[in-house]
Amino acid sequence: MSQYEKTCLIRADAGRAIRAILDRIGDKWTLLIVATLHGRRMRFTELQRHIPGISQRMLSLNLRHLERDGLVTRTAHAEVPPRVEYELTERGQTLIGPAVTLAEWAIEHNPDIAESQQAYDARQA
Amino acid sequence: MSQYEKTCLIRADAGRAIRAILDRIGDKWTLLIVATLHGRRMRFTELQRHIPGISQRMLSLNLRHLERDGLVTRTAHAEVPPRVEYELTERGQTLIGPAVTLAEWAIEHNPDIAESQQAYDARQA
DNA sequence: CAGGATCCGAGCGGATACTG
DNA sequence: CAGTATCCGCTCGGATCCTG
Numbered sequence: 001m002s003q004y005e006k007t008c009l010i011r012a013d014a015g016r017a018i019r020a021i022l023d024r025i026g027d028k029w030t031l032l033i034v035a036t037l038h039g040r041r042m043r044f045t046e047l048q049r050h051i052p053g054i055s056q057r058m059l060s061l062n063l064r065h066l067e068r069d070g071l072v073t074r075t076a077h078a079e080v081p082p083r084v085e086y087e088l089t090e091r092g093q094t095l096i097g098p099a100v101t102l103a104e105w106a107i108e109h110n111p112d113i114a115e116s117q118q119a120y121d122a123r124q125a
Numbered sequence: 126m127s128q129y130e131k132t133c134l135i136r137a138d139a140g141r142a143i144r145a146i147l148d149r150i151g152d153k154w155t156l157l158i159v160a161t162l163h164g165r166r167m168r169f170t171e172l173q174r175h176i177p178g179i180s181q182r183m184l185s186l187n188l189r190h191l192e193r194d195g196l197v198t199r200t201a202h203a204e205v206p207p208r209v210e211y212e213l214t215e216r217g218q219t220l221i222g223p224a225v226t227l228a229e230w231a232i233e234h235n236p237d238i239a240e241s242q243q244a245y246d247a248r249q250a
Numbered sequence: 251c252a253g254g255a256t257c258c259g260a261g262c263g264g265a266t267a268c269t270g
Numbered sequence: 271c272a273g274t275a276t277c278c279g280c281t282c283g284g285a286t287c288c289t290g
Contacts, residue, residue, distance in 0.1 A: 015177065018156050018224070021231035024238075026151040028263075031143050044272050052140065055264055060273060070241030081271045082270085091234060098226045099143070105223045106146035109216060113149075116195030153283075169252050180284055185253055206251045207290085 024069065029054055029062050031099055034088065037072065038096050041087040071095065149194065154179055154187050156224055159213065162197065163221050166212040196220065 025031045029051070036042070036050045048059055063086060066072035071092035077083040088096075150156045154176070161167070161175045173184055188211060191197035196217035202208040213221075 015157065017228040017231045017235075018160060020235055021227050022151065022153070022156065024231070026147065026153075028147070028151075031147065032140065035143060056273070057265090057275095058263060061263090068242050068245040069238045070245075071238075076272090082273090084272060091237060094234065095230060098223070098230045101223045101226045102146050103142040105220060106142045106149070109219065110142075110145055112216060113194045113196075117193050120193040120195075181253065182255095182285085183283060186283090201252090207253095209252060 025095070025099075027062070029058055030066065033059070033062055033066065034071065034092060034095055035099060035103075037086060037088050037092070041075075041085045044084050044086070047086060066092070150220070150224075152187070154183055155191065158184070158187055158191065159196065159217060159220055160224060160228075162211060162213045162217070166200075166210045169209050169211070172211060191217070 025034070032051055032054075033047065036047060042050070044059070044063075047063075048054060048056065051059070063072060063074065067074050070089055073087050073089055075085045075087070077085070150159070157176055157179075158172070161172060167175070169184070169188075172188075173179060173181065176184070188197060188199065192199050196214055198212050198214055200210045200212070202210070
């Protein structure tokens with residue numbers, strides 16, 4: 001896709017598309033869960049251990065949302081004690097690419113942004 | 126960068142990078158403003174007209190944040206009536222690429238996701 | 251025209267307690 | 271182990287009013 005077409009895309013449909021994606025993954029934890037789930041099946045507690053700071057409630061809610069969107073599958077094994085495993089669907093895995101792109105941007109520009117913020121704050125003070 | 130390295134990247138640094146980028150653009154309007162500003166300088170009111178539904182308050186606040194991050198420049202012309210123009214910085218323009226990637230993902234997968242949601246809701250009901 | 255100040259409601263998300 | 275239920279504070283964001 002040419003740069004011009006990209007421009008058109010982001011202009012014409014920016015509202016809907018960007019709003020849609022942000023409504024989906026713009027919250028505090030969703031993208032982090034998807035990233036953590038990348039490439040491996042994980043149990044609830046295991047997932048919680050890999051995502052520092054997330055509460056049971058939020059993990060549970062977000063997994064439900066991801067399942068509803070068809071981005072994650074939930075597999076409950078009929079055992080005692082119970083074992084539930086979560087895994088990215090094919091569709092869920094396609095989100096990894098864009099997420100990485102965004103993460104790379106953040107990593108690359110974070111230092112400069114932090115510097116700009118300090119300069120800005122200094123001017124205000 | 127190889128796929129393996131991407132995997133490592135998103136694993137190892139997922140928390141910080143994704144959290145950083147979402148804190149920056151994960152809100153309701155920021156990415157939309159950046160997209161709207163793509164390729165052209167715009168005035169406050171003009172910007173507001175191009176982003177349906179945004180309030181003066183939110184546009185103002187978000188522009189301030191973007192300016193602080195060095196993603197947008199604010200140019201006030203000493204005229205009556207006042208004229209203020211906003212423009213993406215070079216750094217701001219580098220965000221367009223990742224944003225487009227994400228928007229494309231949303232456009233491509235939205236229909237399937239909507240379908241999954243309906244199926245999920247039907248199972249629950 | 252460009253925005254700051256103020257008020258307010260909704261909902262996101264944390265802490266805690268409880269259950270199959 | 272894998273959640274659900276409840277409570278509650280806090281922030282996001284909308285509406286309105288006011289100003290240089």
